[in-house]
Amino acid sequence: MADTVTFWLNDRRVETEEHAGLLVLDYLRKRRFLTGTKEGCKEGDCGACTILIGEIRDGELVYEPTTSCLVPLGEMHGRHVVSIEGLNLADGLNPVQRAMTDRGGSQCGFCTPGFIVSMCWYLMASSDETPTLKGFQRAFSGNLCRCTGYTSIDRASEDLVSDFGPGGRFEQIWSADDRIQALCDAELLPAYFADMADQLAAIPPLEEERHDYADIAEFFVAGGTDLYVQKGEEIPRTDVKILNRHPEMRGIERDDEAGVFRVGALTSFEEFGQHPEIRAIMPRMDHYLYLIASLQLRVRATLAGNIINASPIGDMTNLLLALDTTLVFHDGTRERQVEMKNFFEGYKTYDKEPHEIMTRLLIPIPDDDTRIHFEKVSKREALDIATVNSGAKIRVDDDGIIRVASLTVGGVAPVPLWLEKTEDYLVGKALDVKTVRDGLRVAHSEMAPISDVRGSADYKRLLAHQLLSAHFTELYGDRISFDALLAG
Amino acid sequence: MKHYDAELHTRGESLYVDDVAPPGGMLHAVVYGSPIGHGTLESLDVERAKAAPGVFRILTADDIPGENQIGPVQQDEPLFTDDSLDYFGHPIALIVAETHEDAIYARDLIDAEVSEKPAIVDPREAHEKGEILGTPRTFAMGDVEKAWKQCDVIVEGRADVAGQEHLYLETQRARAVPTEGDRIRIYSSTQSPYAVQKAVARIIGVPNHKVEVDVIRLGGGFGGKEDQATAWACMSALASHLLETPVQLVLHRLDDLLMTGKRHPYTADYKLGLRRDGTIVAYDVSHYQNAGAKTDLSLAVLERTLFHSTNAYYVPNVRAYAASCRTNLPPNTAFRGFGGPQGMFAMECAISHAAEELDISREELQRKNLITEGQSFPYGQRAERARARTSWKEADEEYNLTQMRAEIDTFNAEHHDKKRGLAAMPVCFGISFTGTFLNQASALLHVYTDGSVSLSTGGVEMGQGVNSKLINMAARALGISVDRIKVETTNTTRIANMSPSAASATSDLNGAATILAAKELLNRFREMIAREMGIQDADNLSFQNERVFYRNRETEWTWEKTVSHAYMSRISLSAQAFYATPNIWFDKEREEGRPFAYHVYGTAFIDVTVDTLRGTYDIDSVRLVHDLGRTVNKLVDLGQIEGGLAQGLGWMTLEELAFDDDGRLLSNALSTYKAPDGYFMPDDVRVKWLEEENPEGPYGSKAVGEPPLMYGIGVYFAIRDAMRAFDADANFPYDAPLTPEKVLLQLHHGRLSGLWEDSLAEQKTTELPVAGE
Ligand code: FES
Numbered sequence A: 001m002a003d004t005v006t007f008w009l010n011d012r013r014v015e016t017e018e019h020a021g022l023l024v025l026d027y028l029r030k031r032r033f034l035t036g037t038k039e040g041c042k043e044g045d046c047g048a049c050t051i052l053i054g055e056i057r058d059g060e061l062v063y064e065p066t067t068s069c070l071v072p073l074g075e076m077h078g079r080h081v082v083s084i085e086g087l088n089l090a091d092g093l094n095p096v097q098r099a100m101t102d103r104g105g106s107q108c109g110f111c112t113p114g115f116i117v118s119m120c121w122y123l124m125a126s127s128d129e130t131p132t133l134k135g136f137q138r139a140f141s142g143n144l145c146r147c148t149g150y151t152s153i154d155r156a157s158e159d160l161v162s163d164f165g166p167g168g169r170f171e172q173i174w175s176a177d178d179r180i181q182a183l184c185d186a187e188l189l190p191a192y193f194a195d196m197a198d199q200l201a202a203i204p205p206l207e208e209e210r211h212d213y214a215d216i217a218e219f220f221v222a223g224g225t226d227l228y229v230q231k232g233e234e235i236p237r238t239d240v241k242i243l244n245r246h247p248e249m250r251g252i253e254r255d256d257e258a259g260v261f262r263v264g265a266l267t268s269f270e271e272f273g274q275h276p277e278i279r280a281i282m283p284r285m286d287h288y289l290y291l292i293a294s295l296q297l298r299v300r301a302t303l304a305g306n307i308i309n310a311s312p313i314g315d316m317t318n319l320l321l322a323l324d325t326t327l328v329f330h331d332g333t334r335e336r337q338v339e340m341k342n343f344f345e346g347y348k349t350y351d352k353e354p355h356e357i358m359t360r361l362l363i364p365i366p367d368d369d370t371r372i373h374f375e376k377v378s379k380r381e382a383l384d385i386a387t388v389n390s391g392a393k394i395r396v397d398d399d400g401i402i403r404v405a406s407l408t409v410g411g412v413a414p415v416p417l418w419l420e421k422t423e424d425y426l427v428g429k430a431l432d433v434k435t436v437r438d439g440l441r442v443a444h445s446e447m448a449p450i451s452d453v454r455g456s457a458d459y460k461r462l463l464a465h466q467l468l469s470a471h472f473t474e475l476y477g478d479r480i481s482f483d484a485l486l487a488g
Numbered sequence B: 001m002k003h004y005d006a007e008l009h010t011r012g013e014s015l016y017v018d019d020v021a022p023p024g025g026m027l028h029a030v031v032y033g034s035p036i037g038h039g040t041l042e043s044l045d046v047e048r049a050k051a052a053p054g055v056f057r058i059l060t061a062d063d064i065p066g067e068n069q070i071g072p073v074q075q076d077e078p079l080f081t082d083d084s085l086d087y088f089g090h091p092i093a094l095i096v097a098e099t100h101e102d103a104i105y106a107r108d109l110i111d112a113e114v115s116e117k118p119a120i121v122d123p124r125e126a127h128e129k130g131e132i133l134g135t136p137r138t139f140a141m142g143d144v145e146k147a148w149k150q151c152d153v154i155v156e157g158r159a160d161v162a163g164q165e166h167l168y169l170e171t172q173r174a175r176a177v178p179t180e181g182d183r184i185r186i187y188s189s190t191q192s193p194y195a196v197q198k199a200v201a202r203i204i205g206v207p208n209h210k211v212e213v214d215v216i217r218l219g220g221g222f223g224g225k226e227d228q229a230t231a232w233a234c235m236s237a238l239a240s241h242l243l244e245t246p247v248q249l250v251l252h253r254l255d256d257l258l259m260t261g262k263r264h265p266y267t268a269d270y271k272l273g274l275r276r277d278g279t280i281v282a283y284d285v286s287h288y289q290n291a292g293a294k295t296d297l298s299l300a301v302l303e304r305t306l307f308h309s310t311n312a313y314y315v316p317n318v319r320a321y322a323a324s325c326r327t328n329l330p331p332n333t334a335f336r337g338f339g340g341p342q343g344m345f346a347m348e349c350a351i352s353h354a355a356e357e358l359d360i361s362r363e364e365l366q367r368k369n370l371i372t373e374g375q376s377f378p379y380g381q382r383a384e385r386a387r388a389r390t391s392w393k394e395a396d397e398e399y400n401l402t403q404m405r406a407e408i409d410t411f412n413a414e415h416h417d418k419k420r421g422l423a424a425m426p427v428c429f430g431i432s433f434t435g436t437f438l439n440q441a442s443a444l445l446h447v448y449t450d451g452s453v454s455l456s457t458g459g460v461e462m463g464q465g466v467n468s469k470l471i472n473m474a475a476r477a478l479g480i481s482v483d484r485i486k487v488e489t490t491n492t493t494r495i496a497n498m499s500p501s502a503a504s505a506t507s508d509l510n511g512a513a514t515i516l517a518a519k520e521l522l523n524r525f526r527e528m529i530a531r532e533m534g535i536q537d538a539d540n541l542s543f544q545n546e547r548v549f550y551r552n553r554e555t556e557w558t559w560e561k562t563v564s565h566a567y568m569s570r571i572s573l574s575a576q577a578f579y580a581t582p583n584i585w586f587d588k589e590r591e592e593g594r595p596f597a598y599h600v601y602g603t604a605f606i607d608v609t610v611d612t613l614r615g616t617y618d619i620d621s622v623r624l625v626h627d628l629g630r631t632v633n634k635l636v637d638l639g640q641i642e643g644g645l646a647q648g649l650g651w652m653t654l655e656e657l658a659f660d661d662d663g664r665l666l667s668n669a670l671s672t673y674k675a676p677d678g679y680f681m682p683d684d685v686r687v688k689w690l691e692e693e694n695p696e697g698p699y700g701s702k703a704v705g706e707p708p709l710m711y712g713i714g715v716y717f718a719i720r721d722a723m724r725a726f727d728a729d730a731n732f733p734y735d736a737p738l739t740p741e742k743v744l745l746q747l748h749h750g751r752l753s754g755l756w757e758d759s760l761a762e763q764k765t766t767e768l769p770v771a772g773e
């Protein structure tokens, strides 16, 4: 447990033997007295604790913004942890700080360092071709501000868009091959960033227990985005195993022979959603990501974590379930495959042995006639936990007959629910309003929502009905209209 | 114009209570609160917790050397309960340990034996059972009973509005450091340092002067730290006093949500009478305030509900009743608007109801009844320099209401799965503490021999920009650069008996005191310079741009020369001044007076799009005209308008405080209580101001903190407007917030259930476990 973890903290190389499960936030504030990073909630919902984590991936140093209140220190080996202090220039303000100051983007200031970090990240690492207001808004989507109402932060972002966009005074930075280097050269980022890639490469990897899956810990931490919310107090007091030290468990590969995408269990939501192959089968992925979680959480949350958490309203879970995903487990000696549709047994129970670890997901590659869609409604449209969500994979052949109707609904049963009977009913029938309406009737017999803080049972049932309808109106709007469905 | 703290903020270098390097030996405290909503504490077993690692001591009511009482107005609030448990989280004990984590760990080891009583969460039920705090109040004007007979239309109904969590990003916190003897210094995140000072003195049993409270800044307050910062400061002080070592108490977000009071939920019965042409004749309203378990500031909040019960309208005959009802929720407290928004909401519901009844547009009805110069509010004060009609007119000219409406109608005619809606929201809000005695402030100016200036007032910086405004005002009053001025922390040793930073009045009061202090200083300088220059008319000396002018001609006296000359001449370089708002009074017997120095007016237009399939909605734009006076810092004022608006919009839509029947908070984390995020806010927010000199405010400015929140109320009616475009006959209840759940259920009420009822008929009902995250 007392591995020595070596990493860069801003402009210093540090070594620590602190508990691997200690939160980076607590490490920063309580051990290093770096108090620019603030704690607003300790559950990933406010962004006041946002930091950057730099990591060498495929030979390149990549930075991602994340909420330090959900990240275990033990995972930081070989990484570059950047807090607000690490972005400060020796003197004066960087352009983001300047714009936020000039435009009144900071009032009480408690959220401000988090916003600055997210916005700096956008300038340092965004893959947008040119900076935009929407891009900034995406970057700070996980940052809450209770004072400003965001309008002044938008104005600050607009200043930056004109400074870094075409014709702006820092235009050349955006188009530079090495943007971080360009930012350092322009003295907008402290000079130490320039050789960070070399510095990180010089840190020897940990002696890693690559295959000791059977080594049971009290807590397995993957992205930690839900685990730390539920068990944040306990983890730093007990035995943890940090799964994210296993880079081999990430990434997406297309295997045409087997007809599947092989997806590493620890692939993050963001990696999954940005992958070109995945976007090709789900063209509206950007909208789904917007509904699902903030960028700070998407870069951390893993597909396996979402599934193993077994929440009935897991967003990726319900989507993957509709896609007929197969889960691959390993117990150190043996591999086992389980179809996701058979995986969930009851509320937070499933077909997995304690010493098994999910290593991969196999997602069948859909053919060109298959259409996929995801729907979600929560109290706040974006970045909130779903009241009801729903995934759909539908194939209707040229003859107008439904061949596949894999529909899932979250929030209406103790498990992420695959509507098996509904699929049975729909398959083989012609796609028209009557079929859909009757299919929905069958769906209702499969659902049994209960009331909770996210909504009453009646609401959830109605909402499920609407979202299931929406799959058809969104995917087959030419044949199924909202008005016609309603006119029943 | 700047927000002078912002540079530090953006570098993460601003200090909040627990950012200051911890003094050696500092311990950490965590509060153990009631595990039930209502009942009695039979016994408390802390033995296991005491033995837990790192625990120093566990404190309860028995350990208090002074008086176990922190009630600010009514003496009904012990710091730790003796045995009566009145709400979930009601503080019972304090665990003091080496680390915060140790204290949290130990807390789980405390065992309480309790007996439960039925909880009351509904203010109407409390009212019926006589659970009333203070005495109900009634404001009356004209004669409503007679007036009904002159009405062509009378509408009656009920309006419910839920509470709101403050969600200051920085949770409640305090750090207490014993100094020498029984003296103590407290760093607190409070809007009311004096309240903390008094309460701590009482708890530990020392005179006020032994307690020093210091406030650097707050990570947001919004009213939530006006009175409710006191308990945590007292607890850290008590522990620190007894253990003779520094103690810090930082509430975890979950504890903060659980244990602190919020905006008061209200329920009201309204009756509104009008003539056929839409002229309002009479309004009768009864407000039932959900006060929670203790009085806190509820009675003052209640009073402001009455003051604003007719919003920006003139109503000749009014009877407004309000009662503060005791329930088993945490004591509800101040929140931006302070009861005013709830009063206005009921009025707006009545107007909406009447408009639907009369088949006149809601906007037309609103516009027609706006108050004008010289007309009376129901508490006797007349509208002076009224801007209700002006702001409406300006807004209409700028944003063209008719055209907005026409565009929406066109859209709605073409779309069924999306409907747009529009609403106007005029606002009129009175400025001054309604407790007249609180309208006082003092300022202390020191000038150092290098010409730099230190300014202390009772104003607490919580993001609202009071420090920036004070810098602007002091620089202007002294005729020097803003760079010379530093605003000090708010400290009870430098400023005695200060009023809380609240009621939007902080800059007005403390700014006015600052200007007086500057004047006094400059008068001394004038006398001195006149003597040196050998002139008689010292009044003709003026101070601008760091220079002294005589009859508008520059002299050789610079600021620095003046200051050092004064020092060498043994003239005091410090000045203290006191300001009390003139010409305000209120007679509670007659419920009449002139409680407000002035009113702030404004008008907002809000439009939305509702997704009728999913029940979700987007706010498309908010366009408003706000009565700002002559601003002393436009950036700060604009920020207050936009920020207040966002809170108002959130309160009416997605911020849903949910309690169960036992009084348990269900929306108990930021994952279940949702405040506006960047996506929620419309990209199209336009603010235009009316800039007219306000003779009652420093340099002609007007207060700005609270009024803009109430523009947000309009969004409720904009969504309702869109819903009625979907279903014109629907009679949706008036019940805020209008969450996507309510929208969907109301839009499709009874319409769709037929589609599934038969399919469920055969389905067996099975017991299911509670679905969680
Ligand atoms: S503290 Fe709120 S997201 Fe980390």
Ligand code: FES
Pocket (backbone or CB within 6 Å): A105, A106, A107, A108, A109, A110, A111, A112, A144, A145, A146, A147, A148, B169, B219, B220, B463
């Ligand atoms: S400035 Fe106060 S929370 Fe953003």
